[in-house]
Amino acid sequence: NAGVMQNPRHLVRRRGQEARLRCSPMKGHSHVYWYRQLPEEGLKFMVYLQKENIIDESGMPKERFSAEFPKEGPSILRIQQVVRGDSAAYFCASSPDSRARGTGGQFFGPGTRLTVL
Amino acid sequence: AQKITQTQPGMFVQEKEAVTLDCTYDTSDQSYGLFWYKQPSSGEMIFLIYQGSYDEQNATEGRYSLNFQKARKSANLVISASQLGDSAMYFCAMREGWGKLTFGQGTILTVHP
Numbered sequence: 001n002a003g004v005m006q007n008p009r010h011l012v013r014r015r016g017q018e019a020r021l022r023c024s025p026m027k028g029h030s031h032v033y034w035y036r037q038l039p040e041e042g043l044k045f046m047v048y049l050q051k052e053n054i055i056d057e058s059g060m061p062k063e064r065f066s067a068e069f070p071k072e073g074p075s076i077l078r079i080q081q082v083v084r085g086d087s088a089a090y091f092c093a094s095s096p097d098s099r100a101r102g103t104g105g106q107f108f109g110p111g112t113r114l115t116v117l
Numbered sequence: 118a119q120k121i122t123q124t125q126p127g128m129f130v131q132e133k134e135a136v137t138l139d140c141t142y143d144t145s146d147q148s149y150g151l152f153w154y155k156q157p158s159s160g161e162m163i164f165l166i167y168q169g170s171y172d173e174q175n176a177t178e179g180r181y182s183l184n185f186q187k188a189r190k191s192a193n194l195v196i197s198a199s200q201l202g203d204s205a206m207y208f209c210a211m212r213e214g215w216g217k218l219t220f221g222q223g224t225i226l227t228v229h230p
Contacts, residue, residue: 033217042121042208042220043162056217091162095216106218108154108162 002027004094004109005074012115019079019086021112025094032075033106034067037089049075082116089113120144121211123221130199131229137184138194138224140209146170150212151192153183156223157205165207168192199228 005024013019025032030051035043036059045059049069060067064082069075079086093106122141130136142151153165168176168183176183184193196203209221 031216035218035220042222043210043218045217045219048217089160093218106212106216107164110161113160 004029004092004107006090006092006109006112008112009110010113010115012117013082014117015083016081019082019114019116021077021079021090021092021114023075023077023092023094023109025075025092026107029094029096029107031095032069033093033095034075034077035091035093037091037111039088043091046077079114082114084116087114087116120219121209121221123209123224125224126222127225127227129227129229130196132201133198135195135197136199136226138196138207138209138226140192140194140221142190142192142209142211144190144211144213146213151183151185152210152212152218153181153192153194154208154210154220155203155205156208162208166194196226201228201230204228 004026007022011019032049034046036046037043047060047067048056049067051069052071064080066078089111091111092109095106120143124139149170151168155163155165166176166178166181166183168185175185180197182195184195204227206223206225208223210218212218
């Protein structure tokens with residue numbers, strides 16, 4: 001049973017370019033969460049999605065960031081016109097439902113390390 | 118106010134000894150969950166242990182145990198018989214409501230031979 005998959009694992013972009021980060025949840029999971037980890041900090045919640053719906057985007061910066069989780073395919077976190085401050089590790093987690101309990105709560109992917117030059 | 122506080126930026130322990138990593142939390146919810154994750158230098162987030170707010174017994178997973186003191190709002194991680202491979206960053210996290218996790222700042226654990 002494959003875990004949460006994220007790609008690419010490492011992404012380098014120049015200022016002003018677009019970054020697209022992909023997350024495939026675990027099989028049977030319909031809930032996806034994105035977190036950002038800035039250097040030397042803990043993870044910060046960004047957005048929570050279900051298939052075709054954004055449930056909570058309270059942690060998303062107001063501009064340049066967007067997320068989707070289409071009916072088919074992976075969840076995408078998109079950052080337009082990247083700046084150096086966007087350099088971070090971006091983690092995706094998935095769960096089978098919103099009230100998942102115990103160790104079945106959230107499973108994390110390996111993360112995407114974004115570097116903006 | 119911080120929801121999750123880890124007051125130890127760094128901890129050192131001798132191999133084979135036990136170590137306690139501190140975590141305090143703040144919530145007004147009655148139902149919540151507390152998690153510990155390990156992040157080695159390779160960067161992935163490894164789930165270690167979970168404690169539900171209604172669980173009466175402290176959670177244990179192998180060498181990991183969670184010292185849950187609800188009245189004090191603390192959820193300390195105890196690692197017994199430390200190994201060199203335990204050297205990593207450790208994060209405490211809390212789940213409230215529908216599932217969003219709030220993380221502490223982390224504690225870097227270094228195990229000495």
